Amino acid sequence: MATEAHGSESSLVFHPMDQFKVTPLFGDGPVHWYTITNVTLWMALAVVGVILLLVVGSRSRSIVPTKGQSVAELTYGFVYKMIEDVTGKDAVKYFPYVMTLFIFIVFSNMLGLLPLSFTTTSHIAVTGVLALLVFVFVTVLGFVKNGSKFLALFWVSSAPMAVRPLLAVIELISYFVRPVSHSIRLAGNMMAGHAVIKVFAGFAAIAAISPVSILAITAMYGLEILVAFIQAYVFTILTCVYLKDALHPVH
Amino acid sequence: MATDTHGAETHAADAAHAAAEAGMPQLDFATFPNQIFWLLVTLVVIYFVLSKIALPRISSVLAERSGTIMNDISAAEELKLKAKEAEEAYNAALAEAKAKAQQIAGEARAAIQADLDAATAKADAQIAAKAAESEKAIAAIRDGAMDSVKDVAKETAKELVAAMGSTADGRTINAAVTARLKG
Numbered sequence: 001m002a003t004e005a006h007g008s009e010s011s012l013v014f015h016p017m018d019q020f021k022v023t024p025l026f027g028d029g030p031v032h033w034y035t036i037t038n039v040t041l042w043m044a045l046a047v048v049g050v051i052l053l054l055v056v057g058s059r060s061r062s063i064v065p066t067k068g069q070s071v072a073e074l075t076y077g078f079v080y081k082m083i084e085d086v087t088g089k090d091a092v093k094y095f096p097y098v099m100t101l102f103i104f105i106v107f108s109n110m111l112g113l114l115p116l117s118f119t120t121t122s123h124i125a126v127t128g129v130l131a132l133l134v135f136v137f138v139t140v141l142g143f144v145k146n147g148s149k150f151l152a153l154f155w156v157s158s159a160p161m162a163v164r165p166l167l168a169v170i171e172l173i174s175y176f177v178r179p180v181s182h183s184i185r186l187a188g189n190m191m192a193g194h195a196v197i198k199v200f201a202g203f204a205a206i207a208a209i210s211p212v213s214i215l216a217i218t219a220m221y222g223l224e225i226l227v228a229f230i231q232a233y234v235f236t237i238l239t240c241v242y243l244k245d246a247l248h249p250v251h
Numbered sequence: 252m253a254t255d256t257h258g259a260e261t262h263a264a265d266a267a268h269a270a271a272e273a274g275m276p277q278l279d280f281a282t283f284p285n286q287i288f289w290l291l292v293t294l295v296v297i298y299f300v301l302s303k304i305a306l307p308r309i310s311s312v313l314a315e316r317s318g319t320i321m322n323d324i325s326a327a328e329e330l331k332l333k334a335k336e337a338e339e340a341y342n343a344a345l346a347e348a349k350a351k352a353q354q355i356a357g358e359a360r361a362a363i364q365a366d367l368d369a370a371t372a373k374a375d376a377q378i379a380a381k382a383a384e385s386e387k388a389i390a391a392i393r394d395g396a397m398d399s400v401k402d403v404a405k406e407t408a409k410e411l412v413a414a415m416g417s418t419a420d421g422r423t424i425n426a427a428v429t430a431r432l433k434g
Contacts, residue, residue: 022282033284043293050297054305061312076309096302104297124277125286
């Protein structure tokens with residue numbers, strides 16, 4: 001983005017992290033919680049994308065779908081089948097939540113790949129909130145649905161009695177690590193790819209290296225498209241797995 | 252985005268901000284409330300768009316489509332059954348018609364045969380009558396011929412005798428010729 005203001009003639013200047021800066025869209029003031037920033041802009045664009053795909057795309061409601069409607073139906077079917085297969089038929093009532101997560105992440109990731117864009121999902125604040133929402137939702141749902149039986153998730157009844165307390169501690173720790181890994185996986189993947197592309201772009205300043213640099217950027221970009229989708233998929237399927245634990249806490 | 256933070260340092264007076272400037276903007280906690288607020292707004296908006304408009308619409312379209320496909324399949328099955336029935340009816344009618352045709356042909360053949368037999372018998376009778384008549388005529392002609400031969404023989408004998416210079420009694424000659432003829 002608006003980097004390299006300070007002397008780029010003399011030597012290579014890398015600012016791979018500048019693209020992640022949260023800045024106000026209007027003016028130059030401090031970032032309050034309500035300030036309209038680039039975060040707001042790109043999240044709004046994600047919302048616009050979602051509406052274009054799922055609402056405008058399906059507006060004709062035709063039996064024989066148009067192109068846009070096909071994509072909308074594919075997305076719907078993809079997530080619906082995922083939650084049905086992974087979590088179970090009784091979990092399809094949570095489909096809108098899971099679909100919201102998936103569609104937001106996949107649109108944010110893909111929009112982040114546009115040149116000069118801002119990737120909201122590369123921020124731990126965003127993915128952390130997403131992961132915490134899932135964690136809190138799953139935990140509350142687990143206790144509401146199963147009561148104290150939800151604790152059976154930590155009590156490995158198939159293991160010998162002697163190791164069960166030890167396993168319970170391990171299970172408990174792994175349970176609380178879930179939101180951490182859940183969020184850092186997504187943010188880390190998005191951030192790393194974008195930073196690497198930026199570093200390659202920095203090398204393009206040297207004329208001799210620039211062809212290699214451009215090739216490398218192209219290759220990385222292809223990989224990043226894959227990563228953008230896969231990370232959304234991974235986040236969603238893990239959400240489904242956690243939901244399954246909440247609904248059927250048998251170990 | 253186009254605003255690079257030259258003046259921001261003097262402006263913000265934020266330690267965390269300054270620290271993040273050097274490293275990861277992700278760890279600039281001053282921007283967390285902003286991001287979290289807008290994230291929650293975004294999620295709520297997407298959730299309502301999905302659950303109120305998009306998902307019910309798509310699911311109804313999918314249900315409608317699977318219903319239409321089911322209907323079409325059952326209609327096709329029905330039509331297939333009907334076609335089979337029609338084919339069976341056609342085959343039965345065809346077999347019946349064939350049998351009828353055969354019967355008619357047989358009857359016609361029998362009638363023709365009877366006519367033919369009658370005609371043949373009639374012709375045979377006529378032929379037999381004609382043959383008998385002819386035989387009679389032939390016999391009459393033959394008898395006539397025999398008499399003529401006798402007369403001619405007698406005359407000839409009489410002439411021969413006269414020619415040889417002797418006369419003979421007519422009666423004697425006749426007797427002799429008759430005797431000769433009897434052989």
